[in-house]
Amino acid sequence: MDIVTRAKINLFAVLRNLQELCTLDKASQEAIKDANLSVGFKVPSVGEATLVFKDGKCTFRRGDSKSSLKLIFLSAEHFNKLIDGGKTIPIFFNVFQAGFLLKTFITLADRLSYYLQPEKTPAFKDQPEKLAELLKDQEYFNISTTLTACTAFFALCEVGNSDPIGKLTAARIPDGVISCTVKGGPALNITVGKDHVMTAALGEVSDWRASMEFADMQFASDILRGKTDTFTGMGTGKFAIKGFVPMLENMAKLLAQVAFYLK
């Protein structure tokens, strides 16, 4: 596994999810309702990103921007350790905002873990029955699946742009836009541009070159959690593809690599 790619996934796919989390999850909305600051992340060889908290909303911005609180990491590994829940302290500027990190940010991180990896949270660890009950909660299930989908599709772009084998796969994807939709759920799109650089975005697109559609949230969840495969879905009609298939074929290979990174 490539450490830099993993850090890119952590920064630009996992952490990015705080934006959606604060829209979908009531507890997170409550946590940020009075927040008015921005938090910057700077990771060598990986890049920079900023989370802006304002007017009860969270916005994720890729790249360098002014922030009231800046976290600077020594390396990709250093950043990965933080995301993995390890005891690590970044260098940060503006100590007066540290309270936000210790309270609100930790609340958000916990909520994100609750939706993305509930089995690893103290409340559900080694408690399969309790976890099964949680997954039956439709609201929880929808938020969890939406955030998992966002993580996966943003992550696959990082794999295609950064991982040595992922880059080979991305080089085989013709230019154009791939539409990814879940009926009754989120819509994302991936643009493959010059030099096969991949970028993900939220929302439906009409001018796609290839399209994939999950028939429902349950099937999307099953695919993203590795309980079934897209080939089976194509046969049953629960995963419908259209358009220029080589784009999707190679995208599926990147998605398979994402699973290794997010394990």
Added chain:
Amino acid sequence: MDIKINSYTNNRALYEKALKYIPMGVYGHLGPSEGCAIPVSAFPIFSEKAQGAYFWDVDGNRFIDYMCAYGPNVLGYNDPDVDAAAFEQMKKGNCVTNPDRVLVDFAELMVDTVAMADWAFFAKNGGDVTQFAVMIARQATGRKKMVLTKGFYHGVAPWTQKLGYGGVIPEDVCNNLYIDWNAPEQFEALVKKYPGEIAGFISTPYYHPIFEDNKLPAEGYWQKIRKICDENGIVLIFDDIRAGFRLDIAGSDYHYGIKADLECFCKAIANGYNVSAICGTDALKSTIGDIMYTGSYWLSAVPFAAAIACIKKMKETKTQEVINAKGRKMQDGLVQVARTHGFDLRVTGEPSMWYMRLGNDLPSTLCHQEFVAECVRRGVFFTSHHNHFINQALSDEDIDYTWAVADEAYKIVKANHQADIDAGKIKLI
């Protein structure tokens, strides 16, 4: 002409059952996913029976089959002469401790038939013999590297796949070098870059990847490749698995005017009976003894008997001439039908195994995908991603029916995309 729209109730039910016991229900190129059944609701999944140019699915729908089991069906399904030979051999014996004498008869026939062949060796699938060809080249030369043309397909062994594909590791492909099709100068450059390191050059006779226009060899292309191989001690391997016996009974290397060192056959060799073959020149014959290579069913007699009957019948009836003429006729008509609706159907490759797409499609190729689906719904089995195949049993009535179905299908596609046409995204001719 009465054209029925298919329904697939039994297909769907059987597929659901298959999913319980088989990964992906039907895996590989005959399955709905690798077979690009888009949308899956338009396509059958299981066959009930086959005869001549047709197969019937488990719902009783009949299809004029332009995929021919992806190549093996060359004379028509259940050809009476081939089947009779196979059934007769079955009564005598099939998989026995000692091979049947039919092994020798078959090898003799291959040597008499394939222009480059001084010997023949048999296995089961195309991949068995392309793998063996690479091993022979390496053993004969003491070198590691293989040159392949981009867009290749030589089977499913790890070295034939690409880095990033499931189960493939860098070591599997680290000795592969790649050049573009019709680019002998790139081959020459590799030979200079890796002097004394290249064991073999493996390629299909012409360029027939999926999702792309097929390309024939440019004038003098194969002669240049042959010359470079000769001058540098490189083994020239023809992967004639798909095209073999569809272009020329004497081999596709012969068809394009050269003599390969090794030539691999499968698909059309036995009209669907499971056998593959590699033929070689005398210079490489003794190398075979240095390589351990065998399989449980490789010397089974029934497919040998079938292959003998198939090759003899192909010779007697001039199959290659017939199927290329039928292919040309069908494709010319199809182009005309498309044109009457404003669509520019582009046909590439050899007529007996042509590839087609629309020249004025959307970038997504959606129109052609929809056209194929509408044809399949009406009993004409095309695919949108792969080259097609012609078999000898295809009749003029079948071709007429195909054109009538295509006419309806293009009408529907045009109606589906009126907004794209109005917006100038599709420019009709």
